[in-house]
Amino acid sequence: MMNDFAAASRATMQFLRQRLGFKLWMVTRTDGKDWIVLFADDNGYGVKAGQVYSWAEMLCSRMVEGAGPNIAPDVAREPAYASAQIHDKVTVGAYVGVPLRRADGTLFGTLCGIDPEPQPERIRDEQDMVVLMGELLGGLLEAELSGTEAVRKAERNDVDSTRDELTGLYNRRGWDMLAAREEERCRRYGHPACVVSIDLDDLKFYNDTQGYASGDALLIRCSKALKDVTRGSDVVARMGGDEFAMLMVECDYFDAQAMLLRVQETLAGYDVRASIGMAMRKPGIDLEESLAMADAEMYRAKRSRKVLN
Missing domain, CATH: 3.30.450.40 (GAF domain)
Structure with missing residues (x-):
């Protein structure tokens, strides 16, 4: 052996x-x-x-x-x-x-x-x-x-230089690196995983009406909310501008649904309005494809909110 x-x-x-x-x-x-x-x-x-x-x-x-x-x-x-x-x-x-x-x-x-x-x-x-x-x-x-948790911790240390300066979350480069390593584990062990795409609804409004300092404060509140609902093994990133993403590792569909509800409640508690999309990683759909699916669901939610408003 x-x-x-x-x-x-x-x-x-x-x-x-x-x-x-x-x-x-x-x-x-x-x-x-x-x-x-x-x-x-x-x-x-x-x-x-x-x-x-x-x-x-x-x-x-x-x-x-x-x-x-x-x-x-x-x-x-x-x-x-x-x-x-x-x-x-x-x-x-x-x-x-x-x-x-x-x-x-x-x-x-x-x-x-x-x-x-x-x-x-x-x-x-x-x-x-x-x-x-x-x-x-x-x-x-x-x-x-x-030994997976120790490996994940070492991987996070390796990509600490890929942090977003304002929020302290990983940036897009850090996300890509860590998601690639998690995808390898998903393929090897058949782990399920969940990807969440988040887009702030009000960043432009804050920047235009109250100044960029107010917009930065909104971004920081969002990052704190997302940190509150994730585990140390999960990945949270600011993908750019007002877009965020979460990777919930070894998370099945039922856990993902409960987590999504916590995300919505926690964002509301931090006075953050956002459109959210979620997709499951499973055999035949890798993490990159899951992110694209979560993005598509998030944009559908954003369009629906605009219609309602």
Whole structure:
């Protein structure tokens, strides 16, 4: 095994393919209703890293529930597996799967393999070995994820020179650098993330009627509000002029909705009026695309506010 989760996953899948055969081996991540392929060793199914499937349809979901065994040489003989919806999409004759868990016992994903043909009964004898491989991968994963906060702190220190002088937030260059590093983690571990785009409604009015010092004060109030609602691992940036952005790391849709409400309430508490857009980063939509989507939603909100006013 290697000391890197990605490299170790690939080495594990290659070893299992050589040991047990099977046309497809995968290391996956579960995220709500989604089952995300992080790494794949595919020889016939056409599965690639980044593809997303329904968790409820997968044999792995039933394995994790304890409804089916870790190794099924002939899935047709396992009622829990034989009735799975995945059979409507692909041919599965044999299955191997073990959970990948965090140190606290929560499910991260699975290490699994499938083949279109039933396999000899003797592959059941390999269960202890496959379970051990899953535990080793889980331990390596936990070590990497546990060190993520230290890595993020070091990254923030590296880009401290990219701060906006007025607000103390990161500027666009700092945002681009940190977002690129978070995107790498999202791809590697299947982390969800949320991007928020914020545009102040009244900056020009303050500058024109009360002077630039008043406009600067508005920008500072906005930055303080955004700092109040974000965690140390998140990224908050002044993208330029009256535009701000937030990157909420390892944030699923439900957490994102709650966070968006806090942003709105906190901005109001600082007497800041703003138009806001939000988008989720998920497989197939990277952080750069998520920012563009959040921007588009923010501009729609701004146009609606102007119509109402």
